Amino acid sequence: MALGSAIGTGLFYGSSAAIQAAGPAVLFAYMIGGAAVFIVMRAMGEMAVKHPVSGSFAHYASRYLGRFAGFITGWTFTFEMAIVAIADVTAFGVYMGFWFPDVATWIWVLAVVLLIAAINLMKVKVFGETEFWLAIVKVSAIIAMIGGGIALIIFGFNAPDAQTATGIDTLMAAGTLFPNGFIGLLLSFAVVMFAFGGIETIGITAGEADDPSRSVPAAINTVPWRILLFYVASLAVIMMLFDWRQIDGSASPFVQIFDALGIPAAAHVLNAVVITAAVSAINADTFGAGRMLFAMSAEGHAPKSFAKVSSNGVPWMTVLVMTFVLLVGVVLNALLPEKLFTIIASIATFATVWVWIMILASYLAMRRAEKKEAAAASQGPREYAVPGGSATAWIAMAFMVFIVVLLALSAETRVALYTGVAWLAILAVVYRFAVRGTSGDPSADGRERDSEAVSTGR
Template identity: 40%
Template sequence: MSATPPTMTKGSTTGDPGNAPASGGDGLKAGLKNRHLSMIAIGGVIGAGLFVGSASGIAAAGPGILISYALVGAMVVFVMRMLGEMAAANPTSGSFSAYADKALGRWAGFTIGWLYWFFWVVVLAVEATAGAKILHGWVPAVPQWGWALIVMVVLTATNLASVSSYGEFEFWFAGIKVVAIAAFVVIGLLAVFGVLPGSDNPGNGFDFLTSHGGFLPHGPGAILTGVLMVVFSFMGSEIVTLAAGESEDPQRAVTQATNSVIWRIAVFYLGSILVVVSLLPWDSKEIAEKGSYVAALDSIGIPHAGQIMNVIVLTAVLSCLNSGLYTASRMAFSLGQRGDAPKVFSKVNARGVPAAAILGSVVFGFISVGFNYLWPDTVFKFLLNSSGAVALFVWLVICITQLKMRGVILREMPEKLVVRMWLFPYLTWATIGMIVFVLGYMVVDGGDNREQVLLSTLVGVLVLAIGLVLDKRRQAAAKAVTAAE
């Protein structure tokens, strides 16, 4: 593909419902079935952070953490609606990076694409280590680093085999998460109202929401603290728009995922956290010591609650690893196609898999895992903090891109505007304001939050500078060719 930003032409078959080719014009196979995309969409918003990190959010904000989750959830719903508008019109493996390339310029697509890739290769190290810790607890004969290696190798092989094998693994990983949380919400609510047979919980209804210092025991300001603690657990909801380009019916998949994001967040995040803070007082030592979900299951009297949650958390970790590797490789593939990454990343093998992009991402993932074991408090902490605010940067770029892309879609392919952002452009601007406010509050809040924003900004500026230099060289080379002709 030439260095010219991607165009959105009416003649493209990509995105036409029912007309997905056996392999896309970019060489990727349309190997993801609708059931794969549906489960990727549903499970994409359920990260391991929901299970592992919710206890600290509850401790910081009390029952008011529900408002924090609702605010971040609303922000994600709006961002996904904007991204869905663009992706339904033109599904592509580059997703928001490719749209930013067209709407804002090469510098924007280059910068956000590489930052997003960087974010996911660091996540690979985090999740591989988390999964290895659980597996080592079960089988201590294998060292923790050995489990991390095994997990990475197995999922790399899965992604290299074919896109359908990635989809099948993710279908089952996500399915387990979805069934587990749905069962938790149903069983938990029955216990809350005292109608669950054999429950050890007294079933106080929603009394615990206000009985221990009120709904906001630490004051309204704790809601914003809670926002900072939960915002990153939502990262991953955009994966379905990258995967849609390799599906049988991209436009339908994106439309369904976008339309269903509201109930997914309401049930899986708000519903499950509501159950936790209704079954136990927010300040109970059980939540702090065992974790929110294990403590809730223990309060009901579910035997082996800790091991049950370990299985679910391991599934979430493997799902995140699987999708993280897929996402990083597809972003690298798209950058390679646009001339913003080594050309070899844009090559696909006979199975329609971008093997070089996958292996390139895995190599950096392995390096990050090594840093996590060798220098966890120095080098790896720097990598973690320097990628920490990337999620918010990505969402911000999606919003700004959508402001411009609406006009492009209306001009070039109005019939493909099947998903529309609500109250455009006012709600888009409001979402931009929300994201900027969160970033600003992270700086004011201090500590790791400030460090994450500042280091992520520093890395972003460095990537942007590289992108601008490369773009100037390309323009100079193009002028030289023109002059020679």
């Protein structure tokens, strides 16, 4: 599930904007950002192993920071998934334009929205199998692309109009790893962190996993090598194959590069792969948002209708809500086909980083509570813990706050701050007048909710 959401549009399409901003230095951005995200995932994993519940990190925010924090976290994650899904369907339309340039983008966007709605209304088992095979396709393709790219570099294959030989010479075509200076590296973080958005979906699945104490740590512990392989290695290879300065965002950089290398078959195969990746990401985003809304309805943080489950064990109302949101994406693609992706990506970055900050804040509050209550400290396994404990979590927290500040440096991403502040203000008003004082079990009093009661289909 985490692969489905995190390895998609941010890598296959959004990486073009990151490369344009930072050049080869974008590799450092992915490594630094990936390290911070790994700490966030370990913090969430430590909490999920102790308290496996559906909608986990919103539950932890309620438990350790208060109901309002849980409300903000749950709805902001839902907002994140909705915005990311709109970005994904936008990219899907761009990918289809590689084959059908004369067909309006919004037509393809509408088609994929209807497909995703149908998949998410099926049984969870069918959804899981679909997502598994979609993820297998894109993961296998990335590995094959890296292997094929390395072979092209070793055997000295060059593009017909290449000015430099493939390899380090092409990577260093601008004469430096930092062609746009340190500021270029900083600006790239807005898109880089967007690429990692959705990986926290691991926590959403904790309440439905058969053995979360085993499966959640196993998934999280693979994050570092996945980042090195899927992001750093793949982008390093494509920037050694083709002058990165010619990447223009008109298509996936993966497709554009192999097309420019005079290997049209490879370009078409990769375009099919990135389309598969987009469908996988939209699928995972819709699942994540739906399950969070379902969990929040049990908290009293969302309408009770979101807890309605179909005969297939699916919270169908949440699927319909996400489908409506994606249909809004269809309209936006018809009105703003050229500018939509950058705007949406920056807004999604704000929402993503905010959720990560709340995960870290919940973790730090949990550690403080355990220190105050010796009995609580002995409950649950401690063998799966954040490396470095609270000190590392504070460093990751400072980095995430820094990313939010960076959004103000560019006029294109500054809209994310305005939208983010407005979103939080709206949530505060809604909580004050519609949620505060209502009945529900926020678990802020420390009581454990039976995970079976909030697990979909159980």
